[in-house]
Structure formats: structure tokens, C-alpha cells
Amino acid sequence: MADQQEILSGLAEIVNEETGLDPAEVQMDKSFTDDLDIDSLSMMTIVVNAEEKFGVRIPDDEVKNLTTVGDAVTYIQNNQG
């Protein structure tokens, strides 16, 4: 089971791969849309890659609730298989 820091750095790698953003930019309080400028389709790519990396299932209905990086990290931490 990955801890919060491992999930954050793993997620930062995924975001970097999809968008080219510096992983250091991916911090808990950052909003995917407003701060990181990630659109809905890139967000879905990040979600699916996170599912594969962390062994979690993130339903489509849940994705809209993941506003900040912290929301995603917490969801993944609480739902790891």
C-alpha cells in the first residue's frame, strides 16, 4: 500500500507524462483545472493511468469530485486494493 507521499509523487509522474508539467508543480492544494490547466480528457487519461498504477477503481461519476490533487491522493489512499 502506497502512502500519501508515494501516491503524490506517482501521480505527479503521471501528470508529467500526460501534460509535460514539472512534477514539482503537482502539489496537494493545486486544482487540476484552475492551477494545472488540465482539461477533462487529459484528466480521464490521468485517472486511468492512476488506476493502473495504484490498483484502484475510480468510477466516472467520482472523477468530477476530484477537484484538487489532494482530492485524488486521498481517494486513491482510501480505495487502494
Place this chain on the structure above:
Amino acid sequence: MTVTPKGLAGELRTPPVAHARISGIGGYRPRRVVPNAELVDRIDSSDEWIRERSGIIERRFAGEGESVIDMSEFATTPALEMAGITADQLDAVIVATVSWPYQTPAAAPMLAERLGSKAAAFDISAACAGYCHGIALAGDMVRAGTAQHVLVVGVERLSDFTSLDDRGTAFIFADGAGAAVVSRSETPGIGPTVWGSDGAQWPAISQTESWIDVHEKNLGWPHIGMAGQTVFRWAVWGMAPVAQQALDAAGVTADQLDAFVPHQANVRIIDAMAKKLDLPADLPIARDIAYTGNTSAASVPLAMERMIRHGEIPRGGLALQIGFGAGLSFAAQVVVIP
């Protein structure tokens, strides 16, 4: 009372199994060009926003009075010409569409009549996968000897069923027609079709209300809505394996392909699917969507027709084509480029 058969079932005469190929292809793009700039105000958007999210620069809308039948006829004429046949040689006419505005009769008999054909004629409703379903049916009809030549038309006038106020679809959908003639062949020309559906995701792309609700609740004209993220996930991670299965079923590897012609849903889906499939970097990939938009059933034949016309892909080469959309429904096959 026991009834017994006369025992002649084994005597039933059937034609020998043959091969089938696409012998001709044609496309029709309506004249009216609609640039992003024409749509942005009503969805509080911009040209850049639309290009980033869809790859669409402009699309075509049918002109006033330009019907599904008109567009189908215009796409069919060059397809028949390439196939070297006349309409009276057709044994069946299949129209794939979701925007023919009559519950009944189907569009296909009217198209056949327009062409001067009395062939069997029927429509299929498989949305963006409709054309590839049609190629599957036509190929099997020809292989089984039910027909020598079958016309398959994918046609949409989606502008009639698009809300220009819907941020998820207003800039996506468009109008057009693509036609293919499937004919008896000496050599195999249409690989096995890999197809299926996922009705659990039926609401992901759907008319907003049923005709009965529209009528009884006085709801006004419906349009086609789409859950973009859900469709994106399904299209990329669900459909790339289907495309791979179509390759495997045909005994073809990606490096043997001359073209990849996926449904022109969204350039982001096309790019992500190509990446998942690990296609060779130099393989021509259809991106007709940039200037044609998403024409649902018409998109695959329109995209292939453009690539042939521009000399981007070799006639006689192998193309992997896949349609996917409302249903959710999908169909994929490898075909020889006509």
C-alpha cells in the same frame, strides 16, 4: 401426432462461398463550411479551446433541404464509378444512419429508388459504428452468395439533432455521407469483423428524450447528448484492444498495415488509441475530423476516401478500420483499400 420431415434438408441448394472486397468508395461533404468561430459564442468557448479538445478546425453542415438521401446519392455516384458497376447491378442497399428523420420507412429504399435500383434495401442503427457493421453484413452477404454487389452508405445530418448550446457536442457533430460498394472477389478483401456492444453504457451517448416523451410532455425538439469523459475512457481503453483483436483475427500485424482509419470521434481519442496500439510512427492515420467534424456513420468512409484521393494510402494495401459509438456499439475489421 408426430410430424416427420421429408428428409430433403441436405438437398438444399446454396451458392458456393466466395470472397468479398470493397470495390469502390466515395464521399460527399456538404458545401457549407462552418468554422469554429461560428459556434463559439453560444457555448462560451474559443477556436483554440475547440481545437485543443477535439482537433476540429471546421466542419460541414448540410444546406437547407439537402437531405440524407441527397447526400447518400452524391457519395454513391463516385463509389459505383470506382467499382465499375451501375446501380441496377446492386443486390442490396444498406444505409447506416441515426439522423434519418422518419421512424419508418427506412432511408435505404428511397435511396435505391433514387439510384434506379430495386435491390433489397434496409437501414441499420449502430450510430458511429454503423458503417463498419454495414461492411460486416455486406461482406458476409457477398461471401455467402446472397449478393454480388452491396452498397453500404454511412450518412448523417447530425446538425438536425445537435444543440448548438450544448458545450459537450455543439462543436463535435457534423453532416456528410460516405459510400462503399462491396463486391464478389477472387481474393479475400474484408477480414473477420470483431464487434460487440455494452448496453450498460446505453445512456453515455443518447437522444435526450424518447419521441413519446417529446410528444406527450411537450418537450421540444430533442438532441443527441454525450458523456464525454465516459466515452473517452471507453473509446481509448476499451476500443484499442478491439482494434488489436481485428488485426489478430485477420492474421495481420501493425507493421503490415498501410492505414489506420478509426471513427473520427475526436482527435484526442484517435491519438490516444494509436498510442495504446503502439502503431508504427510512419503509419498513415486518418485525421479527417479536422475539416469534417464527427459525422458518425459517415466518418470512416469519408476519412478513407480522402486518404485515397490525396494519395496518402496505397490502393490494394491493408487498412484497419474501427467504428464505435452510441449503444455503446463497436465493429472493427481489416480491409483491402479499394
